Amino acid sequence: MIQTSIHDILETCSENARYNVVVKTLGTLAKGYNRYIVQWGVIGDNTGLIRFTVWPNYNGPTIEAIKTYSIQGAKFRINNRTPNLIFDGGTTVTEITDEITIAPQDPIEFDFNLPDLIVRVRGICLAINESVPITVKQKGWIGNIEGFKMPFTIFCSSDHTLLEPGRIYDIFFASVEEFGARRELYLDCAEIVEISSDQYPVDILTPFIEIDIQMPNACSKKICPHFFSTAHEVSGLTLDDIQSQIRTPLLNARENYSMRTDVNYSDRTNQLAYVFGYFPYYIEPIRDTLNTLEKQHLDLVLRNNMKINFYGCGPAPELLGFVRYLTEEYPQITDIQASFFDMYKWDPWRHCVVNNISREYWDGNIRIVEEPEVDLLQLPPETIADADIHCIQNVCSDLARTLNPARVAYWLRSIYAASKPNSLIIVLDVQYSYIRTQIFEPARDMIRADDNTSIINCPTSYSRASLDFIPSGIDLPINRQFTGYRYMTIVKKV
DSSP: OOOOOOHHHHHOOOOOOEEEEEEEEEEEEEESSSTOEHHHEEETTTTTTEEEEEOTTTTTTOOTHHHHHHHEEEEEETTEEEEEEEEEEEOOOEEEEOOOOOOOOOOOSSSSSOOOOOEEEEEEEEEEOOOOTTEEEEEEEEEEEOEEEEEEEEEETTTOOOOOOEEEEEEEEEEEEEEEEEEEEOTOOOEEEEEEETSSHOOOOOHHHOOSSSSSOHHHHHHHHHHHHHHEEEHOHHHHHHHHHHHHHHHHHHHHTTOOOOOTTHHHHHHHHHHHHGGGGSHHHHHHHHHHHHHHGGTTOOSTEEEEEEESOOHHHHHHHHHHHHHHHHHHHHHHEEEEESSOTTTTTHHHHHHHHHTTOSSEEEEEEEBBOOOGGOOHHHHTTTOOOOEEESSHHHHTSSSSSHHHHHHHHHHHHHHOEEEEEEEEEEOHHIIIIIIIHHHHHHHTTSSEEEEEEEOOOOOOTTTTTOOOOOOOOOOOOOOOOEEEEEEEEE
């Protein structure tokens, strides 16, 4: 049996590869914080540390704390940029009596490029969030002598006692989750030791307790006031009303999404939940995608009076990412035509986006050509043929909740067939294997039958999403794990 060190696994980062390791469990072990994880914790050897997660199909012995194990067939995966060894049905775990030395941990600062994502943190608890999602026991902030601070989370599945503001802690084996540019400490499996000011001089830290811990946020300033104003004008809702009304719909939407069942967005409360809980994460992908393309693919279509179709776009966050790209790369363009196709009526939110929020991103004129409620599968060819750009973001995964994926692939092929020469079709969606194998690849195979087509695959990081969208005063029960990679394909019809 060939064994691999934790260091070599982290150096290789070979997704879905299986490894044999001899490791020791560290810190504390926690129950899973969602239904896909039975147990999780930290393991290590003398070369490094890594997080492990136990999946429901694992049939080996229960993992215990501070034990040494020989593990065969652990699968490597990265989630939220955090390396994991997964114990599943293909993993064999055997407890052994060998003693192994664990790599030492030194306290770290918070503004570093992470060499690994299991860290030791020494600092003071600065503040505790007053409201948290129902799956979370505690959220707050930790700061250190150098003046850096980082949010932390302890889930309800953890047995840890709560941290107290003003107390100083030495925290071993904290797991760092990365959500785009934001990092957060998960403390469920950490070893948390309270220490005295003699060990860590609290007088240096006192000023950090008084400061406003909310991160500056351009997205909040650009978007939230408009949406709050719209919600108040339409329904007379206050900030407290919004928070109370959308908590349950957000949880339901997230659950339905993972179960691949549909969400009824004709319900105004569900729409309210979407614009405050999901909207900001869907602004940047089209901008990121366009930035991956050479200008030769864009110069023919990006011009004044161009027409862009947005399919299944709801309140149209994609529009903001698109016009932001124009501001940065094509400032000479001052006028576009936009058509929005969705099966639900999204007034007044879409009007708020077009007439108000877009002005925060672009000075040009947006003329709405069409805004019908339509069945996306029954679009008249003439509505497709006029467009220079077609944006299809998160539509395939939505349609595949209730349709055979082959039907969705054929629908993509029909958009291509009806589009005009020199148009661009931009398809963006979540990185689920069935999206790639059952929708994207069959659609590309059908489209490749036409020689007058250039298919440009653009996997790109979805890392600039507005992750701090929700301002101070509102906390939403949603696991905001929107980072990672998306499947992105551009089809240029020549």
